Amino acid sequence: MDSAEFVRSLVETAIASSAAILLVMLLRRVLRAAFGARLAYAAWWLVPVAIIAVLLPAARDGAVPPSVQVLMQAVMPTTGSALDATSTADRSAWLFAFWLAGACASALWFLGQQRAFRRVLGRVQARGDGLFQAQSIAGLPAVMGVWRPRIVVPADFDDRYGPEERTLLREHERAHIRHGDLQSNALAVLLRCVFWFNPLLHAVARHFRHDQELACDQRVIARHPQARRCYGEAMLKTQLAAQPLPLGCHWGFSHPLKERIAMLKVPAPTKRRRLAGAAFLLVFGLASAYAAWAMQPGDAAAIPAGNIQVKLSLQIDDGAIQENTYVVPEGGRFVMSATAGGHEWNIDATAAPGKDELLMFDSRLSRDGKLMEAPKIGLRNGQPGVIQVGTDHSAAGGKFEGVRIEVTLTQSGPPVAVEANADPAAALAPPAYPRQAVEQKLDGTVMLLVDMDADGRVTGVQVDHAEPAGVFEAAAIEAAWKWRFTPARKDGKAVPGRVKVPVTFKADRPAAGSATPKA
Structure with missing residues (x-):
């Protein structure tokens, strides 16, 4: 994939991901009310699914909205009005370099956030119960690490929380680990680095993390339905972090605790409702992915x-x-x-x-x-x-x-299908004699290389050589597309092939000149 194709794919996936994000923002509260917080959180997978769908081979004749076509034609090098290779290559190379610089800067910014959160924790020591204890208290408990996650608790963990509260907090962080929330956060950071130029993706990041916490709360309460009050009290005792944690899950960086505590009063959805919600989300996700795939422009549409x-x-x-x-x-x-x-x-x-x-x-x-x-x-x-x-x-x-x-x-427009001449009498119909050659009484020969399919229909015409050059080639090629051949056979079956066809032009023949192909 060259830089022009990469920039084209980047624009297409940015458009698709933005549409998916807007769709999730419209549905998240409806899904939460109807099927629970876990389904609302799962709806965020529509974003990477839409990106993957767009990266699949395009639907050539998809109906692309005019506004999308205008945007793509404005920024994609392969659809500009380039007059030569140099201008196209230069533009795509500059765009790729600009994108790469922004992606690297974003990655460094997130790395800085991660290191700043880690510095705030101070010294982290292992405890006998499998947890790790930090010297600070802000933003803890938290689970850190994508591949080897560990639960970090505040310095006053044993003093601030009672035994039941400590159990619930451990359950909360372990639920994040079991359900792959750390990997989901890493994917979200990766998408924000790739699409650093898309402000919508950055703006909804906090909503994604909020839905993640609500889903985790619902999982814990589903396993401990009698501990709602104790769980809410543990939330109120937790200090919000002063720094965000890009690669991890913690109790809050400006998390709306009021809404989280209010959600504890909502009864957990029944199994039937969860299954119905999962079925709805699956069908809706497949339909959205198909729409993203079908709406992308093929080569001709752009x-x-x-x-x-x-x-x-x-x-x-x-x-x-x-x-x-x-x-x-x-x-x-x-x-x-x-x-x-x-x-x-x-x-x-x-x-x-x-x-x-x-x-x-x-x-x-x-x-x-x-x-x-x-x-x-x-x-x-x-x-x-x-x-x-x-x-x-x-x-x-x-x-x-x-x-x-x-x-x-x-x-522009869909490809034109080849229509072979089905009339055997016209299988090698002669080409028209160029008027200029007739007037100048020019003779000539064009050697054509003609490709055919297994039915003898012409699939490609190429000039091998012509004498004189630049006079008879166009007429010979135009006629060759109307020809039909008897294909070669291999093991009793017709197979595609290529033949050389000399076409002779004689100006001194009757009817003001004629041309004769010889197969």
């Missing part, structure tokens, strides 16, 4: 009108494959550069609409500034094609020597 998206994959000999994506105006020029084998390679190309719903890729391949080839290819919208310049020795157990270019051209 292309501004009047532009063509070009996906290029370049391989020199058997070296590493280098990929890039550009969005250029129709007929616009772009350049892809690569270094391989001690040489500087450049593809200087244009992409423009052609006839018969084809998109034309016209390129000049140079090595160290010297022109090597000028390959052209006509492609259907959204369908890949391959250009090979060199010799393929793979059939004899050798390697490919040369340049292999895979290109996909996509206009």
